[in-house]
Amino acid sequence: MQKLQPITDFTEISPSAKITTESHGWRAKCLQRLVRLDMPVPRTVALSAQTVQDIAAGRSLDCEGVLACFGAAPLVSVRPSPAEPDWGGPSTVLNIGMNAARHAELVKTQGQAAADSLYLRFVQGYAVHVARLDPDMFEIAEPSAEALRDALRAYRDEMDEDFPEDPARQLAEVLRSMARAWGGTSARLLRQSKGAPEDAALGLVVQEMAQGIGQGISGSGVIQFIDPVTGLEQVTGRFLGQSQGTEIKDRVKDAIYLTRDPRGPSLEDLAPEIFESLARQGSACRTKLREEMQIEFTIDDSKLAVIDAVRVPRSSRAGLRIAVDLAKDGIITREEALLRVEPRALSELLHPQVDPRGPRDVVGRGIAASPGAATGRIVFSSAAAQASASRGEPCILVRRETAPEDIRGMHSAAGVLTERGGMTSHAAVIGRGLGLPCIVGASDLSFDAKDLKVTTKSGRVFKEGDIITVDGTTGEVLAGAAEMLPPALDDAFRTLLSWADDVRDIGIRANADTPADAQTARNFEAQGIGLCRTEHMFFEEARLVAMREMIFADTPEDRATALARLLPMQRADFVQLFEIMQGLPVCIRLFDPPLHEFLPHSREGMRELAEALDKPLSEVMRRAEALAEFNPMLGMRGVRLGIVLPEIYDMQAQAIFEAVIEVARRGGSIVPEIMIPLVSAKREVELVKMRMDAVAAKVRAAKGMDFAFKLGVMVETPRAALRAGDIAQHASFLSFGTNDLTQMTYGLSRDDAGRFMNTYVQQGVYPEDPFHMLDVDGVGELLLIGAERGRQMREKLTLSICGEHGGNPESIAFCRKAGFDYVSCSPYRVPLARLAAAHLALLDRLDESVDETML
Numbered sequence: 001m002q003k004l005q006p007i008t009d010f011t012e013i014s015p016s017a018k019i020t021t022e023s024h025g026w027r028a029k030c031l032q033r034l035v036r037l038d039m040p041v042p043r044t045v046a047l048s049a050q051t052v053q054d055i056a057a058g059r060s061l062d063c064e065g066v067l068a069c070f071g072a073a074p075l076v077s078v079r080p081s082p083a084e085p086d087w088g089g090p091s092t093v094l095n096i097g098m099n100a101a102r103h104a105e106l107v108k109t110q111g112q113a114a115a116d117s118l119y120l121r122f123v124q125g126y127a128v129h130v131a132r133l134d135p136d137m138f139e140i141a142e143p144s145a146e147a148l149r150d151a152l153r154a155y156r157d158e159m160d161e162d163f164p165e166d167p168a169r170q171l172a173e174v175l176r177s178m179a180r181a182w183g184g185t186s187a188r189l190l191r192q193s194k195g196a197p198e199d200a201a202l203g204l205v206v207q208e209m210a211q212g213i214g215q216g217i218s219g220s221g222v223i224q225f226i227d228p229v230t231g232l233e234q235v236t237g238r239f240l241g242q243s244q245g246t247e248i249k250d251r252v253k254d255a256i257y258l259t260r261d262p263r264g265p266s267l268e269d270l271a272p273e274i275f276e277s278l279a280r281q282g283s284a285c286r287t288k289l290r291e292e293m294q295i296e297f298t299i300d301d302s303k304l305a306v307i308d309a310v311r312v313p314r315s316s317r318a319g320l321r322i323a324v325d326l327a328k329d330g331i332i333t334r335e336e337a338l339l340r341v342e343p344r345a346l347s348e349l350l351h352p353q354v355d356p357r358g359p360r361d362v363v364g365r366g367i368a369a370s371p372g373a374a375t376g377r378i379v380f381s382s383a384a385a386q387a388s389a390s391r392g393e394p395c396i397l398v399r400r401e402t403a404p405e406d407i408r409g410m411h412s413a414a415g416v417l418t419e420r421g422g423m424t425s426h427a428a429v430i431g432r433g434l435g436l437p438c439i440v441g442a443s444d445l446s447f448d449a450k451d452l453k454v455t456t457k458s459g460r461v462f463k464e465g466d467i468i469t470v471d472g473t474t475g476e477v478l479a480g481a482a483e484m485l486p487p488a489l490d491d492a493f494r495t496l497l498s499w500a501d502d503v504r505d506i507g508i509r510a511n512a513d514t515p516a517d518a519q520t521a522r523n524f525e526a527q528g529i530g531l532c533r534t535e536h537m538f539f540e541e542a543r544l545v546a547m548r549e550m551i552f553a554d555t556p557e558d559r560a561t562a563l564a565r566l567l568p569m570q571r572a573d574f575v576q577l578f579e580i581m582q583g584l585p586v587c588i589r590l591f592d593p594p595l596h597e598f599l600p601h602s603r604e605g606m607r608e609l610a611e612a613l614d615k616p617l618s619e620v621m622r623r624a625e626a627l628a629e630f631n632p633m634l635g636m637r638g639v640r641l642g643i644v645l646p647e648i649y650d651m652q653a654q655a656i657f658e659a660v661i662e663v664a665r666r667g668g669s670i671v672p673e674i675m676i677p678l679v680s681a682k683r684e685v686e687l688v689k690m691r692m693d694a695v696a697a698k699v700r701a702a703k704g705m706d707f708a709f710k711l712g713v714m715v716e717t718p719r720a721a722l723r724a725g726d727i728a729q730h731a732s733f734l735s736f737g738t739n740d741l742t743q744m745t746y747g748l749s750r751d752d753a754g755r756f757m758n759t760y761v762q763q764g765v766y767p768e769d770p771f772h773m774l775d776v777d778g779v780g781e782l783l784l785i786g787a788e789r790g791r792q793m794r795e796k797l798t799l800s801i802c803g804e805h806g807g808n809p810e811s812i813a814f815c816r817k818a819g820f821d822y823v824s825c826s827p828y829r830v831p832l833a834r835l836a837a838a839h840l841a842l843l844d845r846l847d848e849s850v851d852e853t854m855l
């Protein structure tokens, strides 16, 4: 049988060599860029992914040929080079080529200690990473001739052969071992968890050693020019004398600073010219590679070598600032800066922090897995979290650990706390992805999932429904609602979003029910309020009483009296809202929920109500019973209530109009948008419109002042979407309420879906929970039909979406394509939505320019 020829496919990295990320991996490509920048990179040979695959399959490489690229008797290192730095790869092996002869030579040139140290390091690296011997046996306490002898002996004893002397064989073994390690199960799973595809390939680079051990100033270090947490300009990193490779990571306390520092000696003091030169390399990387790089360097007897450079690993906050600063310095364009920031990464920057000046009742600690702080009631299951979210009540999901089926619960929670897990556990990874404050591994709390309680070390017990705060920035669990600081939105954040506003072509408003929400919406620069749910305004104690009086009124007159008490409060709400929004559009939805939501549900509550209303308990109970519905979500709510009990809408309209006049008298101006909920027929709109016009006429006459308003319809029933043409006759805008529209399209209760949603998604009935991801095929079709029919009737009809889907990049893409004017989402989603909309516009432009160049 003919013997296979050794592979000769390897490439010495030079400015003109054919090296691509696809063929040779990111490291090889990055080293070529550094070479092109004329940096002092030691000679390097790149092995393509194909070559590495062949080696893994058992073919041999012409290692003598590779070593010949480096001159006589070189020492080399081998490092992994996958397509993405995040995908990891086998451990680097250094000092390949060391053997007895090379050792003897080095003793003469570098001295005994350096020679021993280098040889010993190689034996150790080879034994552990190539021969896969027990690392404990090769632990180096202090390099010495004796330690070297011991290591060589240990190798011989374990392997039944002498340590290999031939450099070509050493290199061949190292390459084979690294190529095979890449195919191992754990390596594969690890890189797949970081997004690597199943067939991700590995390239390798063989580089001449810059030793870092020897005469004069020798050592290794890492330098970067920004703070990886804030992104602000700052030199960080360390230098460790007489070291190489990753040693510095394990011996940070022995390392010195890079810049002058009062805390201790620095490289800048020790070797100012080398430091100068490093600073120059850093700035060349920044301008030419258009990125903030972390440079790995070695100094050999005062000679600097740049052996590697990677993109500085960074927090979301730093990533944003780096992109903005690069654009401000003209290194990248604003468009590129926008595209470099992932919209979902913004949410991490928006969360409140626990005020360090406030009291902290710490009851437990864990790993700070996802930053920001959140307060809420404890829930122990994802179903409970979803139920809590549908009631509008913030909750903290407390689990022993989370699993993929908890994802919907996590979406619904304000924060997450788990007993087990680390930084890469499911809860931590998902929490960070969602920008959800999260603590994992809180093992000093004991969770009792059966009795639904958490017990602290000191014996304090917290039950389901108790309020806690999770501080995902520090890892502390606090009892009660801690005092919070609003999120820090710095200049870089504002700048990037102002650039986003310059390019996006769909409006972004916020759903805001309270003055606090409206203020948040303003802070995040929403272009107005797309949905103000007025019913939330009636839940305050004083208003609830008046509301209940209204519900219990027997005649329209009694009802009018109760509503007259609510009027000034509503008016004040709207004045406040209009003033905060300073002339930006405000879309107010008329009263929507079924009335019985305002009644107490317990006997105790009924008794208190009877006392307050001075009515017999039996009457209160009878009334409550009469109001109860079998299916309140499909019952007397929304516009149905407005038609049966029109006085409620009359009062709201009067409050809105009087607020407009009050604001106008103070010098402001506002054209309110009044939105009718749960419409299903044109006649409903006609009836409400007639009453709104009548109230407006009355207010104009009474106040002697004119004002304008817009009337629109919330499309939440499939029929409203289908009949949008009719409905648009009387509406100047349509806003799609995709929460109810999803509920009604699927015939799926939004309050109960949590019970079976996991099973449905797991079994592939739905690709995703349609209450989180807009169902483009079904609900989406209704949106398209409604938009088209509405616009056919009224060309200038304003179209928007205001359900929870409004802030998802995917829904924004859908609405933008359908020609909607704006999306409205929760205030905290506004920055994400602004950036996501900018990305869409930019990606369209890129597509267009590609199309043009292809023509």
Ligand code: PEP
Binding pocket: 531, 533, 592, 716, 736, 737, 738, 739, 740, 741, 802, 803, 804
């Ligand atoms: C909707 O139904 O989509 C909506 C925004 O209204 P709500 O969530 O208040 O029912």
Ligand code: MG
Binding pocket: 716, 737, 739, 740
């Ligand atoms: Mg609704």
